Amino acid sequence: MFNERCSIVKRAGLRQEGRVKIRQEEIVEAALTLVDEQGLGALNMRAIAARLGVQASALYWHVPSKTALMRAMAQSFHARALAVAGAGAAKDWRRWLIDYGLALRRALLSHQGSALLCATARPAPDTAAAAGDLLAAPLVAQGLSRAHALSCLASINALVLGWAVYEQSEAMHDHLAEMIGFDESFALGLEAMVSGFHVD
Numbered sequence: 001m002f003n004e005r006c007s008i009v010k011r012a013g014l015r016q017e018g019r020v021k022i023r024q025e026e027i028v029e030a031a032l033t034l035v036d037e038q039g040l041g042a043l044n045m046r047a048i049a050a051r052l053g054v055q056a057s058a059l060y061w062h063v064p065s066k067t068a069l070m071r072a073m074a075q076s077f078h079a080r081a082l083a084v085a086g087a088g089a090a091k092d093w094r095r096w097l098i099d100y101g102l103a104l105r106r107a108l109l110s111h112q113g114s115a116l117l118c119a120t121a122r123p124a125p126d127t128a129a130a131a132g133d134l135l136a137a138p139l140v141a142q143g144l145s146r147a148h149a150l151s152c153l154a155s156i157n158a159l160v161l162g163w164a165v166y167e168q169s170e171a172m173h174d175h176l177a178e179m180i181g182f183d184e185s186f187a188l189g190l191e192a193m194v195s196g197f198h199v200d
Helices: 002-021 024-038 045-052 056-061 066-085 093-109 114-120 128-140 146-167 173-177 182-195
Strands: none
Touching: 024 045, 024 066, 045 056, 045 066, 066 093, 066 114, 066 128, 093 114, 093 128, 093 146, 093 182, 114 146, 128 146, 146 173, 146 182
């Protein structure tokens, strides 16, 4: 009985330790590294917890499910791109879109399987309005309407994801690399797309 109580206390202590010391950013980074090494199919809470030296239960304070974890992983790429592109107030909105597209591609290519992850991660319920406000804000600050800003961003995101899928594809990467330069061709397509956008 005494040993059982000690075990319960120990487990509780581990959970509390994980809650205090582990940040969601660390969990996301460990998850991305796991996918880099073993593929998206190997993603699970126990494996991530082992990398961080805690019990899996410690992770649930920050990510309540695998679905939530995948969502956080996908959001991390967009957050990086938004941070690089900046608030937008000091630059032309077309330049901002180009900077965002280039930054998003770089972020995706820094981790294996990222394009597939972003395409399949399930958004949280009832968050579309808030997410739209966050994404559109830099372009709204430049004079675009929220709806027009989101339409432009949707096109940029689709272009970037499509390119990243091919660049990360074992079947297609080398074949395409013999025909085109990925960096130059992507930049050409991105600039052509953005130049075709008009202020509503």
